[in-house]
Amino acid sequence: MSESVNLPALGESVTEGTVTRWLKNVGDRVEVDEPLLEVSTDKVDTEIPSPIAGIIEAILVAEDATVEVGTPLVTIGDGSGGGAAPAAPAEAAPVEAAPAPEAVPVAEAAPAPAPEAPSPAVAEAPSAATPAPESVEVEVPSTESDTEELAPQEPAPVAEAQPAPPTPAPTPVAAPPAVEPSSAGSASNAAYVTPIVRKLAHDSGIDLATVTGTGVGGRIRKQDVLAAGTSLSKVAPAPAPQREPIATSPLRGTTVPMSRLRKVIAERAVVSMQTSAQLTSVVEVDVTRVAHFRDDVKDQFLRETGVKLSFLPFFALAAAEALRAYPIVNATIDGDSIVYPDHENISIAVDTERGLLTPVIRNAAGLTLADFAKQIADLAARTRENKLKPDELAGGTFTLTNTGSRGALFDTPIVFLPQSAILGTGIVAKKPVVVSDNGLDAIAIRSTVYLALSYDHRIVDGADAARFLVAVKDRLENSSFEGNLGI
Numbered sequence: 001m002s003e004s005v006n007l008p009a010l011g012e013s014v015t016e017g018t019v020t021r022w023l024k025n026v027g028d029r030v031e032v033d034e035p036l037l038e039v040s041t042d043k044v045d046t047e048i049p050s051p052i053a054g055i056i057e058a059i060l061v062a063e064d065a066t067v068e069v070g071t072p073l074v075t076i077g078d079g080s081g082g083g084a085a086p087a088a089p090a091e092a093a094p095v096e097a098a099p100a101p102e103a104v105p106v107a108e109a110a111p112a113p114a115p116e117a118p119s120p121a122v123a124e125a126p127s128a129a130t131p132a133p134e135s136v137e138v139e140v141p142s143t144e145s146d147t148e149e150l151a152p153q154e155p156a157p158v159a160e161a162q163p164a165p166p167t168p169a170p171t172p173v174a175a176p177p178a179v180e181p182s183s184a185g186s187a188s189n190a191a192y193v194t195p196i197v198r199k200l201a202h203d204s205g206i207d208l209a210t211v212t213g214t215g216v217g218g219r220i221r222k223q224d225v226l227a228a229g230t231s232l233s234k235v236a237p238a239p240a241p242q243r244e245p246i247a248t249s250p251l252r253g254t255t256v257p258m259s260r261l262r263k264v265i266a267e268r269a270v271v272s273m274q275t276s277a278q279l280t281s282v283v284e285v286d287v288t289r290v291a292h293f294r295d296d297v298k299d300q301f302l303r304e305t306g307v308k309l310s311f312l313p314f315f316a317l318a319a320a321e322a323l324r325a326y327p328i329v330n331a332t333i334d335g336d337s338i339v340y341p342d343h344e345n346i347s348i349a350v351d352t353e354r355g356l357l358t359p360v361i362r363n364a365a366g367l368t369l370a371d372f373a374k375q376i377a378d379l380a381a382r383t384r385e386n387k388l389k390p391d392e393l394a395g396g397t398f399t400l401t402n403t404g405s406r407g408a409l410f411d412t413p414i415v416f417l418p419q420s421a422i423l424g425t426g427i428v429a430k431k432p433v434v435v436s437d438n439g440l441d442a443i444a445i446r447s448t449v450y451l452a453l454s455y456d457h458r459i460v461d462g463a464d465a466a467r468f469l470v471a472v473k474d475r476l477e478n479s480s481f482e483g484n485l486g487i
Contacts, residue, residue, distance in 0.1 A: 002057055002077035005050060009069050010041050017041045018066045019073070023194070028056050034215070036074060038194055047194060047222070048073070055079035197222050204229040261355045272417045277457035280412040281465045284450055285472075287428060289479035290314050291447040297485060304487040305370050311449070312402050313372035314476060315425050317484060320344050320364040322471040323398060328460055329453075329468045330397050332418045338459055347396030347419075348376055350383040351406075357383050358416075360396045368486025404428065410450035420460055423472075426450040 007017055017039040024036055035047040036056075058075040061067055193208060197220055201208050204225065211228050213220035258266070272278075294309055301309040323330040323344045332339045344365045347358035359379040361372070382388050399419060403411050404427035413424045426449055433446040451472060455465050 002075045003052055003054075004060075004072040005036065005048075005052070005074050005076060007039065007067055007069050007071050007073055008048065010039070010046060014041045014069065016066055016068045019061050019063050021195070022059060022063060023047070024056050024074075026056050026059060030054065030056060030076065035194070035219070035221075038196060046196065050076065052076055193220055197225055201225045201228075259354060261357075265355050268416055269414055272414060275417060276415060276420075278415055278454055279457055279462075280452050280454045281462065281469060282410060282450055282452045283469045283473050284448055285476050286433065286446050287311065287314075287449050287476050287479075288447045290476055290481070291428070293479055293481055297487075301370070301373075301485070301487060305374055307373050307377045309369065309373055311428055312376060312400075312405075312425070313369045314481065315402075315423070315451075315472075316346060316348075316361070316364065316372045316376070316400055317367065317369060317481075318472045318475040319398070319400060319423055320346060320367070321475060322468050324365050325471055326464060326468045328464050329421045329455065331420055331459060332397070333420070333456070333459060341397050343397070345395050345397045347399040348379060349399060349401035350380050352384050354386075357388070357393060358396060358399055359383050359388055359392050360394070362395065368484050369481060370486030399423070400425070404449065410452045412452060413454050415454050415456055421453060421455040421465075421468075424452040424454070426452070 010017060018041070019037055020040045021038040022036070023038065024030055030036060030050045031053045032051065033049045036050045037048050039046060039048055054076040055078065056074060057077045057079075059073075060075065061071065061073050067073075198208070200222060201211070206225055206228050208220060208225075211220050211224050212218075213224055215221045215224075290311065294311070294314075298309045301307075327340045328338075330341060330344055332341070343363055346361045346364040348361060350357050350359060359382075361367070361375050361379070364372075367375075379388070379392070397419060399413075399416070399422040401413050401422060402425050403413070404425050407427055410426035411424050413422045415422050428447055428449045430445055430447050432443050433448065434441055435444045435446070436442075451469060453465050453469050
């Protein structure tokens with residue numbers, strides 16, 4: 001006896017659905033509420049469970065076919081298939097065991113006892129009364145190895161099957177198609193997770209290995225994933241870190257006159273830009289070795305000098321050495337002449353509340369890292385406290401500005417006359433970089449910085465600027481500062 005399973009209504013406005021995947025095959029055994037197939041509609045993707053238990057006799061709708069609600073999808077019966085011969089397998093189905101290997105070789109050996117079964121009519125008209133008890137006896141000890149023995153190339157058990165009566169042989173032959181796929185199907189379905197359930201778990205951030213299935217054979221259903229998601233949502237998320245609000249300046253919405261210092265800076269900037277031909281060249285420098293050397297000596301440096309060792313003294317020392325090699329960057333214009341000083345006086349840009357000031361470090365080419373660090377710290381402190389002497393702001397031949405101290409990657413600083421160049425140092429940051437080792441390229445985490453040189457193109461050519469920057473770059477990347485520490 002067979003019964004059809006129809007496409008159920010999947011929503012008030014859903015009138016049809018597309019079969020996306022069959023989860024069972026013809027001959028498989030299915031239990032009540034066990035998924036049969038997956039169906040996709042314009043509203044929902046879901047599994048269709050079986051309303052009855054039995055053997056799948058026919059699949060009526062192919063995959064990717066679209067049918068209306070109420071259309072028969074599959075026929076499920078007791079395994080008889082409408083014929084008289086399969087009556088015995090139907091009785092053996094509740095035992096849920098594969099046929100014994102002895103029964104199969106009988107069918108294969110059927111040609112041997114041909115004199116006793118001379119006509120095919122014997123195989124078509126066997127009595128169900130005799131084989132039924134015998135098929136039950138041989139099915140009880142079946143295992144997974146029985147599946148291999150069902151293959152036609154296994155002739156070994158033929159000798160054992162010879163004593164069996166030839167009449168019951170056809171009945172066990174009919175049993176394998178109905179019973180064997182059922183055991184294999186149920187085993188695979190227990191571990192199988194449908195694409196709909198897997199996608200739902202992925203979108204919800206749920207690990208399926210942590211979900212306990214409540215379906216047939218421990219199968220994970222959509223309801224199990226939804227329940228797991230509900231339990232996760234009840235867990236209180238970690239509180240977000242409190243962000244410090246940006247303070248509103250008291251100058252907002254006001255009008256104030258420019259200070260004298262601001263007027264001087266503004267006038268000098270405009271004159272410098274209108275008088276000189278300025279442009280900027282930039283290089284990227286790997287300062288990983290400098291960073292390691294600094295980490296190794298900074299504690300001792302602080303004890304010996306009383307000041308912290310930052311990257312700025314390294315940049316100042318490298319620039320001072322490069323200025324001696326390329327004095328055009330340190331030169332000034334006097335009418336139609338170029339003046340090359342015999343000293344390197346480096347102005348250090350200091351950010352103050354009153355504006356940008358540039359106290360000078362004199363005769364920088366002969367200084368050590370400790371000398372630079374102490375003079376930079378002293379000048380910066382006295383500049384912000386307005387305790388500088390007038391001559392400490394004059395006489396610079398080259399300027400160094402550390403815009404990276406405020407987080408800038410790099411900028412294009414303005415050259416203030418009478419100087420011809422200014423070097424801007426960006427923030428030192430770690431990033432992945434391609435490095436070469438004995439001809440082999442690899443990606444490594446390196447500390448890098450951008451150096452931007454703005455210069456007066458009236459006397460400094462691009463090649464001069466590039467040579468100067470490469471000299472500074474090489475000095476920093478080689479990082480042989482042990483003899484320049486000064487402590």
